[in-house]
Amino acid sequence: MASIPLMGIFKGMATTLKHLGRPKDTYEYPEVKRGVAERWRGRIALRLDRCIGCSMCAQACPNGSCTMTDFEHNPDANKKGTYPQVEVAKCIYCGFCEEVCPVECIHVTREYELARYQRGALYSPVMLDKTENQIRAEEPEMGDP
Amino acid sequence: MGDLEEKSAAEKDVEEPGRAPGAIWTSTAKEKEDPKAKEWPFPAMHYMPAYTDDVDPLKEAFGNDIVSDGDLSGKPVVYIHPDRALDVLSHAKKTLGFEHLSFVSCCDYPKEGILEMHWQLYSYSTGRHLVVKAHLDRDGAKRVASVTPLWTGANWHEREAWDLFGVRFDGHPDLKRIFLPDGWRGHPLLKDYDETEQFIGMDERGEDVVYDTPGPGRW
Amino acid sequence: MQEQVKVAARGTTWTLEGEGRERFMDLNMGPQHPSTHGVLRLKLHLNGEVVERCEPVLGYLHRAKEKIAEKGQWIKFMPITDRMDYIAGIYNNWGYARAMEELHEIEVPERAEYLRVVSGELQRLASHYLFLGTFGLDLGMITPFFYSFGDREKVLGLIEELTGARLTITYFRFGGVKWDAPEGWFDRVESTVDELEAHHKEMWDLLVENDILNMRLRGVGVMTEEEAVSLGCTGPVLRATGKEYDIRKDDPYGVYPRMRFDVPTETTGDCYGRFMVRIREMKESFKIIRQALREMPDGPIIAKGFDGSKIIRTKPPNKESYGRVETPKGELGFWLVSDNSMKPYRVKARGHSFSNLHCLPLLVEGSTIADTVVSLASLDIVLGDIDR
Numbered sequence: 173m174a175s176i177p178l179m180g181i182f183k184g185m186a187t188t189l190k191h192l193g194r195p196k197d198t199y200e201y202p203e204v205k206r207g208v209a210e211r212w213r214g215r216i217a218l219r220l221d222r223c224i225g226c227s228m229c230a231q232a233c234p235n236g237s238c239t240m241t242d243f244e245h246n247p248d249a250n251k252k253g254t255y256p257q258v259e260v261a262k263c264i265y266c267g268f269c270e271e272v273c274p275v276e277c278i279h280v281t282r283e284y285e286l287a288r289y290q291r292g293a294l295y296s297p298v299m300l301d302k303t304e305n306q307i308r309a310e311e312p313e314m315g316d317p
Numbered sequence: 318m319g320d321l322e323e324k325s326a327a328e329k330d331v332e333e334p335g336r337a338p339g340a341i342w343t344s345t346a347k348e349k350e351d352p353k354a355k356e357w358p359f360p361a362m363h364y365m366p367a368y369t370d371d372v373d374p375l376k377e378a379f380g381n382d383i384v385s386d387g388d389l390s391g392k393p394v395v396y397i398h399p400d401r402a403l404d405v406l407s408h409a410k411k412t413l414g415f416e417h418l419s420f421v422s423c424c425d426y427p428k429e430g431i432l433e434m435h436w437q438l439y440s441y442s443t444g445r446h447l448v449v450k451a452h453l454d455r456d457g458a459k460r461v462a463s464v465t466p467l468w469t470g471a472n473w474h475e476r477e478a479w480d481l482f483g484v485r486f487d488g489h490p491d492l493k494r495i496f497l498p499d500g501w502r503g504h505p506l507l508k509d510y511d512e513t514e515q516f517i518g519m520d521e522r523g524e525d526v527v528y529d530t531p532g533p534g535r536w
Numbered sequence: 537m538q539e540q541v542k543v544a545a546r547g548t549t550w551t552l553e554g555e556g557r558e559r560f561m562d563l564n565m566g567p568q569h570p571s572t573h574g575v576l577r578l579k580l581h582l583n584g585e586v587v588e589r590c591e592p593v594l595g596y597l598h599r600a601k602e603k604i605a606e607k608g609q610w611i612k613f614m615p616i617t618d619r620m621d622y623i624a625g626i627y628n629n630w631g632y633a634r635a636m637e638e639l640h641e642i643e644v645p646e647r648a649e650y651l652r653v654v655s656g657e658l659q660r661l662a663s664h665y666l667f668l669g670t671f672g673l674d675l676g677m678i679t680p681f682f683y684s685f686g687d688r689e690k691v692l693g694l695i696e697e698l699t700g701a702r703l704t705i706t707y708f709r710f711g712g713v714k715w716d717a718p719e720g721w722f723d724r725v726e727s728t729v730d731e732l733e734a735h736h737k738e739m740w741d742l743l744v745e746n747d748i749l750n751m752r753l754r755g756v757g758v759m760t761e762e763e764a765v766s767l768g769c770t771g772p773v774l775r776a777t778g779k780e781y782d783i784r785k786d787d788p789y790g791v792y793p794r795m796r797f798d799v800p801t802e803t804t805g806d807c808y809g810r811f812m813v814r815i816r817e818m819k820e821s822f823k824i825i826r827q828a829l830r831e832m833p834d835g836p837i838i839a840k841g842f843d844g845s846k847i848i849r850t851k852p853p854n855k856e857s858y859g860r861v862e863t864p865k866g867e868l869g870f871w872l873v874s875d876n877s878m879k880p881y882r883v884k885a886r887g888h889s890f891s892n893l894h895c896l897p898l899l900v901e902g903s904t905i906a907d908t909v910v911s912l913a914s915l916d917i918v919l920g921d922i923d924r
Contacts, residue, residue, distance in 0.1 A: 180745035187742045188679060197686035209693075211700035211715065232848045234612035266615035266706045271714070272845040280700075390638040390857035416765050419860070420886040424873050437858055437871065437886070441765070441779070444786055448858070470768030473894050481602070496595035496923060505603055506882075 213265045214284045216258045218300035220245055222277040225252040229269035229278045237262035238269055238278075243297050258300060260286060261293035372447075378408055392446035399434065399451040403462040403488075406436060406449060410467050415440045415447050421464065421474040423482040427508045430455045432482065436464070453484065463489040481506040498525030560588075565908070567596045573670065574919030576893075578908070585904045590897045597923035605883035610636065610850045611710065613883060618704040620885060621921040623666055626652075626659040626695075627863035629708035631885075634789055635859030635870035636710045640852040642842065647835040648712035649790040653828045654725065655698055655707060657821040661732065662691040663864035664814050664821075667916045668739065671811065674913035675752055680743060687735050690728050697721055710850055712838025722829055733822050736815075744815065753808035757899035757911035760805060767898070768891040771866025772817065773915060775801045776809035783862035794831070795824050807914035814916070817864075851878055863888055865916055885924055889917040 199206050208214070216238070227240050240254040247253070256269070256278055269278045283304045289311065299307055372393050379401065388394060397405045409415045415438035424433045436449040453459050463486035464471045475486045476495040483504035486492055494501065498517055503510050516528045566577035575596035581589040601620065605613040617628035630652060637644060665688035672680035692702045697718055699707040707714050743749055759769075761777040774781060782799040784792045800816035802809035842850065854876040860869030866888030873882040892915050899911040 178747065180741075180747050180750075183741040184679075184743075184746055187683075187738045190738065191683065197682075197689055209696045209700060210718065211698075212696065213700045228845055232612075232845075234608055234615050264615055265701065265704065267700065267714075268611070268615070268706075268847070272848060274845060390855060392858060418768055419858075419867065419869055420871070420884065420891075422871065422884045424882045424884075435871065435884075437869070439787075441781055441786075446858070468768060469763075469766045470891055470894055473890065474768075494595075496598040498595070505600060 208282050208284065212282045212284070213267045213280045214282050215260060215280070215286060215304060216263060216269065216295075216300065217279055217281045217283075217303075218256065218297055219277050219279070220255070220297060220301040221249065222275045223250050223255050223297075224275055224277070225250040225254040226274060227254065227256075228272045228274065229256050232268040232272040234266060234268065235262060235264060237264070241297065245297070255297035256300070257297055258295045259293055260295050374413065375405065375408065378412075379405055389448050392448055394448040394450055396450050396452070399453055399461050402434070402436075402449070402451055403464065403466075406438075406464050407467055409438060409447060409449065413440070413447070414442050415445075417441060418464070418468040418471055418474075421471055421478055423478050423484055423506075425455070425482065425506065425508045427455065432459060432484065434461055434478075434484070458485065459483055460485045460487055462487050463492075465489055480504070483507065498527055500525070500527040502527070563905075565905075567593075573913075573917060576912075576917070576919055576922070578896075578912075580905070580908070582905070587900050587903060587905060587908055590900050590908065592893060592896055594923055597919050599924065601924045602883055602885065605880050607879070609848045609878050610852070610880055611847045613880065614708065615704065615706045617885075618706055619920060620887070620924055621863065621865065621868070621889070621918045622703050623918050624659050624663040624864050625703055625705040626656050626707060627861055627868055629705065630656060631859060631861045631863075631868045631870050633708040633710055633859075634861055635857050635872045636850070636852065638859050639855055639857035639872050639874060640710065640850070642711040642839050644711055644790075644839060645836045646791070646833050647716075648837045648839075650828050650832050651698075651713050651717065651837060652708070652790055653792070653795065654825055654832075655695065655713075657824045657828070658691050658695055658725070660821050660864045661818055662688050662695070664818050665691065667814055667864075668743070671913050671916075672743075674909050675749070677749075680739070683735070683739060683742070687732055690732065694721070694725055694728060697724070709838055709842060709847055711842035712836070714838075716837050722832065725825065726829055729822050729825050733819075736818055736822070740815065744812070750808065752910065753811060753914075754804070754806060756807045756903065756907050757914060758804070758806045759895060759899060763898060764805070764895065767895045769866070769895055770891065771863065771888055772810050772813040773866065773892045773895070775799065775813045777805040778803040783860060783867060787860070789859075789861065791828070795827055797824050807910055810914045810916075814864075849878070851876065860886070865889055865918065865921075866892055868921075887921040887924060889915075889919075889921040890924075893917050893922055 223246075225240070229238050230240050233239075237259045238256050239259075241257045242253055243255045244253055245255065265280070267280055270280050273279070278300075281303075286304065288308070372395055375395055379397070395405075417439040419437035419439060420435075422435050424435065426433060431452040432455045434451045434453060438447040438449065439445070440447070451461065453461060459482075461484060463475055465475065465486075465488065472490065473495060475484075475489055476492060478484045479486065479492055480494040480496055481504055493499065497505070501515060516531045518526050518528055520526050561582045563580040563582055564577060565580055567575040577593040577596065579589075579591040579593060580587050599619075601613075601616055604616055614629060614632060617632050618625040620628050636642070665684040669681040669684040669688070672678065672684075695705065696702050698715060698721060699705045700715070759773075759777055761779050764774050764777045765779065770781075778801055780799050780801045783789075784795075784797075785799055797820040800813050800820065802812050852872075852874045854874060856871070856873045858869055858871045860867050867886065868888050869886035871882075871884040871886070872880060875881040896912060896915065900908040903911070
């Protein structure tokens with residue numbers, strides 16, 4: 173117990189008063205956005221022209237959200253014709269695919285606002301090459317759910 | 318001013334003998350540096366051969382019940398006969414001073430047909446580890462004595478081992494499943510566990526019921 | 537009509553007056569009770585307002601992580617460990633990495649160990665800030681919640697800059713760490729630590745000498761040292777009973793033998809003791825971070841042969857190991873069994889909260905429901921670690 177009764181209470185009040193003049197710690201989210209760090213691991217993306225179809229990303233994926241699919245794009249670089257597709261809703265954002273990729277093709281972006289009107293979260297190689305805004309623009313309008 | 322107040326805060330619970338008043342903010346750690354601490358990597362950090370100081374007295378006391386000993390990355394291991402588990406662990410705790418039981422668990426070896434019990438012990442006074450292991454017959458009754466009389470904290474660890482491996486602990490006060498609901502089929506961490514989906518619902522009393530198919534009120 | 541009721545844990549006897557057993561009541565606290573920090577369900581058998589029997593029911597967050605571990609390569613369990621104690625993800629990484637390094641005899645570069653210490657102590661601060669905030673909420677104070685979460689935000693910002701994520705960090709690799717510090721990060725850590733230390737003194741003024749808090753916490757949920765040791769409690773819960781035991785000191789790993797810090801202990805063993813141990817530990821974390829930043833050496837950050845695409849090719853020898861670290865909440869250990877293949881044969885996680893929660897019936901039986909909430913909050917459990 174404090175030696176002087178109520179001393180602790182007054183000191184606590186003083187602390188509270190000190191905090192009054194301090195800047196806010198919060199953001200009003202949809203209007204003001206807090207920036208994310210340079211290394212932020214957001215949605216997976218693909219530099220489609222670089223992919224060599226080695227399937228390292230699919231091997232390194234911890235929960236099988238990244239798998240290989242048959243797709244014809246750039247036969248010179250990718251002779252097998254297999255490209256990664258990512259089930260983004262299942263992805264756990266560990267960044268292993270980026271770490272093991274030998275040609276810096278698959279990589280993580282800083283996009284984190286992935287809310288969509290449609291449930292389909294399986295991103296084809298073509299979709300992975302685009303930004304989230306481009307994908308959302310091509311999506312049919314659903315109105316309020 | 319801040320220092321004075323902190324001092325008075327420290328003096329309030331000065332009954333503690335080891336700590337000087339006001340010691341909260343000042344370091345009492347040894348300031349002189351150990352010259353060995355500058356070496357890299359530390360010679361004593363990893364990969365030491367296991368010491369046998371604690372294994373030898375166990376061997377003397379129990380003779381043939383200690384089947385063999387080994388090394389778990391620098392921690393001594395003794396393999397014992399499962400029927401003598403309680404005696405050996407009691408001796409380890411009371412005579413050798415292994416007061417801390419980190420966990421009780423198992424590992425399944427279907428090819429060899431054994432289920433390996435694992436008790437991980439640590440001594441607060443000497444800072445040593447001891448691992449006690451026992452081999453149960455995998456297809457038999459899988460019974461071993463509970464160590465809850467020695468360590469109360471073994472209770473939940475043994476329930477977990479029963480839940481996930483199906484080991485029955487004799488003398489356990491309340492041996493029932495801890496993570497999975499009652500009525501779950503199989504013990505998941507066994508290597509031959511049937512991974513068919515099972516669905517959990519709820520009956521009128523709020524207790525969990527296991528179903529084969531999903532349905533209303535089940536998930 | 538009088539009835540004698542024996543309270544299970546303490547052996548005290550209560551005398552009831554009234555008709556039969558009408559005053560008894562079974563109450564389910566949880567699994568969606570806000571004070572349970574997750575999905576913990578407590579079955580309380582009440583006598584009036586007094587808790588007679590308390591039985592925690594676990595498993596609502598059980599994700600079978602130990603089974604998941606056996607499905608993939610060794611490194612693939614690393615991101616899964618983040619989700620165990622999601623308040624202090626770095627320590628889960630560390631425990632797993634330490635067990636693996638003992639198993640595979642990997643020599644970790646010095647700079648990586650220093651980076652581990654800095655990031656780990658930042659994570660310890662974040663975890664204790666969360667404790668201070670939610671502890672206040674459980675007691676009915678909302679002010680400390682805002683202040684401590686504001687400070688926690690700064691710590692998480694630093695962790696985000698270093699690792700790229702705030703909670704699910706996946707920063708450690710076998711034999712080192714993923715990232716070196718970004719440019720200017722050490723300076724930012726130093727200035728933030730100065731700022732946090734000033735705020736910590738304010739927090740101390742606000743909480744430690746507060747008469748209401750003292751009256752609320754002292755003598756609630758008392759446990760002796762023998763009981764704590766027998767129950768396998770570790771971390772602040774054990775240190776609050778007077779046992780000076782910290783894995784960083786007594787079974788040191790990494791560069792902790794070089795670090796100069798104290799292990800705060802309290803002798804009371806009650807909620808106040810557990811609260812005090814944590815708030816004093818934060819002070820030690822500031823010290824450790826400063827020292828690690830001063831001594832930060834140059835060099836590689838990951839052992840040779842374990843970086844880049846080789847992370848999924850780890851193939852340890854046919855051995856077992858048990859590696860443990862001191863997390864903000866106690867001893868977290870990983871027992872690994874390898875059969876010389878690319879996948880784990882068995883991974884067992886020894887959870888700190890799992891063992892610490894076990895003492896709850898002992899703490900609350902014989903006290904009131906309101907004290908149950910306080911005792912539970914003072915244990916600082918995380919359900920992700922309990923249910924795994």
